[in-house]
Ligand code: NZQ
């Protein structure tokens with residue numbers, strides 16, 4: 211394994227009833243709380259009433275920051291920071307998925323920073339040498355794993371750039387994770403969020419080093435868990451065991467544990483983020499379209515790992531197959547799974563404009579962790595191949 215230092219500053223409270231049990235003591239130090247959420251799902255499923263009830267009973271002043279959109283924008287971050295400042299909020303509570311959590315990580319920084327956080331922290335990596343506004347999160351949908359890392363993906367609409375940065379100083383102080391909160395997530399979002407989990411694991415698994423290491427073993431177990439539990443949750447969305455496994459799979463995929471000692475690829479994420487910047491497509495759906503095509507493009511460079519993926523994740527027997535045939539069979543099993551769970555398989559379905567593919571391809575970041583670092587021409591070829 212490569213050398214590493216590991217710390218995760220987020221304290222997790224997991225399980226049915228955790229919000230009721232712990233929210234009061236976790237917000238003890240705060241008088242004024244910026245309560246941030248998305249488009250209103252929490253008002254329909256009772257989560258808003260539960261949380262505001264607890265905060266009001268504890269005598270908190272609540273400042274509402276609603277309307278955080280999927281693929282949160284820099285303009286929305288600025289709106290939240292202004293609210294936090296004007297109301298002297300001393301804590302942010304983000305309730306939702308990756309969008310609410312990511313937006314609020316950036317708000318926690320912007321609320322305590324006088325310059326332009328896009329220029330100084332997202333356009334290029336910056337140094338956080340001050341204390342951001344404390345952030346706690348209540349997770350309502352499994353997927354990004356944003357609850358246990360310092361990553362925040364923000365879209366700058368003006369510049370047509372969607373980019374993520376990871377600052378450990380932005381790790382939420384606490385994450386409350388009640389799997390029953392995810393029961394109301396629409397089927398399509400549950401599936402695309404689960405594919406995002408799988409993608410995070412694959413983007414880490416398919417990278418060097420390839421020799422026997424514990425991270426790869428953990429990842430095979432996690433991939434099998436996502437596949438198995440998603441199938442159960444599709445049949446019965448209120449299966450607590452399946453929903454709790456998916457919720458923890460999501461955290462495990464992005465709490466940095468599996469990345470230890472690994473290079474990590476994330477080229478599919480680079481491509482998807484720019485597709486998202488141009489089309490505002492759903493993150494997991496964009497990833498589902500790209501993964502099989504990208505892997506057919508790079509598998510020869512990472513052959514032993516693709517063979518392992520076929521055998522250990524999909525249980526495909528060798529039966530006289532060559533390494534190449536086995537590797538391709540694993541990629542085809544992934545493609546078949548994407549069809550089985552009914553995610554999109556073309557960029558056209560995501561609303562991408564064929565005439566813009568070159569511009570989008572040229573704007574994508576190039577990962578140096580890939581088995582085969584892409585050129586912009588190769589990215590365009592991948593986009594064209596999965597267009598329709
Ligand atoms: O906005 P509301 O009304 O709350 O509805 C949301 C939204 O429409 C709905 N939802 C969430 N919980 C629900 C629910 N509906 C019913 N019941 C519930 N309990 O689900 C929809 C999607 O929510 P969103 O937060 O946008 O989804 P997700 O968690 O997939 O986050 C996507 C964003 O995270 C970024 C993505 O690029 C995208 O911008 N990512 C963040 C990462 C990170 N910070 O580490 C890594 C990822 O790779 C990813 O890039």
Ligand code: ZN
Pocket residue numbers: 354406409410479493
């Ligand atoms: Zn993702």
